[in-house]
Amino acid sequence: MPRYAVLLYERVAPEDLPEEVRAAHAALPERVAAAGGRIVAGLAVGEPETATSIRGDLLTDGPFIETKEVMGGLFIIEARDLDHAIALAKMTPVVEGGVEVRPLLGFMVLE
Amino acid sequence: MLAATVRVTRDLDAAEDCVQDAYLAALDAWTRDGVPARPGAWLTTVARRGALNALTRGRTLQTKLPLLIEPAQDEAEMIVDAEHDPAIPDDRLRLVFTCCHPALAREAQVALTLRLVCGVATPDVAAAFLVAEPTMAARITRAKKKIAAAAIPYAVPTRSELPARLDAVLTVVHLLASTAHAAPSGDALVRVDLAERALDLARMLYVLLPAEPEVAGLLALLLVHQARHAGRTGGDGRLVRLEDQDRASWDRDLIAQADRLVVAALSAPADGPAPGRYALQGAIAALHAQAPTYAETDWPQILALYDALLAHWPSPVVALNRAVARAMVEGPEAGLADVAALEADDRLAGYRYLPATKADLLARLGRHAEAADAYRAALALTDSAPERAYLEERLG
Numbered sequence: 001m002p003r004y005a006v007l008l009y010e011r012v013a014p015e016d017l018p019e020e021v022r023a024a025h026a027a028l029p030e031r032v033a034a035a036g037g038r039i040v041a042g043l044a045v046g047e048p049e050t051a052t053s054i055r056g057d058l059l060t061d062g063p064f065i066e067t068k069e070v071m072g073g074l075f076i077i078e079a080r081d082l083d084h085a086i087a088l089a090k091m092t093p094v095v096e097g098g099v100e101v102r103p104l105l106g107f108m109v110l111e
Numbered sequence: 112m113l114a115a116t117v118r119v120t121r122d123l124d125a126a127e128d129c130v131q132d133a134y135l136a137a138l139d140a141w142t143r144d145g146v147p148a149r150p151g152a153w154l155t156t157v158a159r160r161g162a163l164n165a166l167t168r169g170r171t172l173q174t175k176l177p178l179l180i181e182p183a184q185d186e187a188e189m190i191v192d193a194e195h196d197p198a199i200p201d202d203r204l205r206l207v208f209t210c211c212h213p214a215l216a217r218e219a220q221v222a223l224t225l226r227l228v229c230g231v232a233t234p235d236v237a238a239a240f241l242v243a244e245p246t247m248a249a250r251i252t253r254a255k256k257k258i259a260a261a262a263i264p265y266a267v268p269t270r271s272e273l274p275a276r277l278d279a280v281l282t283v284v285h286l287l288a289s290t291a292h293a294a295p296s297g298d299a300l301v302r303v304d305l306a307e308r309a310l311d312l313a314r315m316l317y318v319l320l321p322a323e324p325e326v327a328g329l330l331a332l333l334l335v336h337q338a339r340h341a342g343r344t345g346g347d348g349r350l351v352r353l354e355d356q357d358r359a360s361w362d363r364d365l366i367a368q369a370d371r372l373v374v375a376a377l378s379a380p381a382d383g384p385a386p387g388r389y390a391l392q393g394a395i396a397a398l399h400a401q402a403p404t405y406a407e408t409d410w411p412q413i414l415a416l417y418d419a420l421l422a423h424w425p426s427p428v429v430a431l432n433r434a435v436a437r438a439m440v441e442g443p444e445a446g447l448a449d450v451a452a453l454e455a456d457d458r459l460a461g462y463r464y465l466p467a468t469k470a471d472l473l474a475r476l477g478r479h480a481e482a483a484d485a486y487r488a489a490l491a492l493t494d495s496a497p498e499r500a501y502l503e504e505r506l507g
Contacts, residue, residue: 005259020386080262081262081263082262082263082264083263083264083268083272084264085261085262102261103203103260103262105260
């Protein structure tokens, strides 16, 4: 099945997420599996204030692009096609923001 | 043929290549053995066989390079699919829905549908969008790439997904019909081939969704266009205005069909949503077509339909058409006031029918000098030969 990256953009900081949203995140793999897809991997990233951007030799404090919603994490999912991937990505719990779906060209785990 | 081949390849570029190859093979075989009884079927079969062969080659490659290439999905099912003669209307609709997927920009949806479903050449698609050909070629390539890379499915969406997609599909078919019926440039007023493709698509949509009022409305609208086709141009290809058209030349059967569709579209349950833009436009077109003479047109009813249409779809072009209907009900002064208000709307700045409408209203009021100025303004905005001839004649 094709693989997609689901990038999660959120305005609410992880520590401020309501309890039910945390629970929904925890339940996501099961829901996706029940809908015929699979979460291959998922990762959460640190606060944008902790980011450092590198352009050539220039280092700047903060994320590469400043937006009101920050990328909080991403999932790698398997889905039948884009419609299926969109249906699965819509299950991602988001308080204020949204998700972006992109076809994945490569995915390696080197351990 | 392209649609049937895409079913095998699931890749638009590969399918287009296979269709090209089939034409080349036909040139060779038909010169040698004569043209077969069903040339279309012959070509489709050859194109699909080519696609299957390419798939098999791809599969061999995959066994050799398992790490680099994604496993193909349900190949067995694909082959069975291709052997089984597909229902053509459904197949072409799949292609339309693929081109009109909401993950593509609306302009890309229209361009792809024109190119792949209607066979319009890329330079003509570019002309329709007023962009340079390389720009349009790049946009089409990018859209096709996204279909392949993101795996946009080649499928008619499920019932729950339909409402969101249907609007795009209806818009595309409507734009196609509008382009066909008022070609902005060139010698012919009506592009008959495009008009027929648009009507075909509307008929197929109606087969798929007979209970959808907007589909019925759009089909009614296109049927009326088709019914009046013979009367729209004179023997010399010149534009003939609705009021001057020979109504005996109109196809009464098609108009009756349109009328039945409109009645069905407008008699949706009272507690349901109000009639949409295509149901209303279909109703307006059908009313025009039913009138025995221009003067006997039910103008108050048409004005009421335009009011509903404008509320639903606040387009300045609709407002301009409403002004014409208002002029027929309340007199040219009232229509002219509406037109004057619309002249302040930037969106109509280059719209050739605005000065043309103003000119007609001024002429009806006997203000001939001002009318002539407006006709000249309209003339400056059109590249269509029949429209130019019409406006020059009005200028006298």
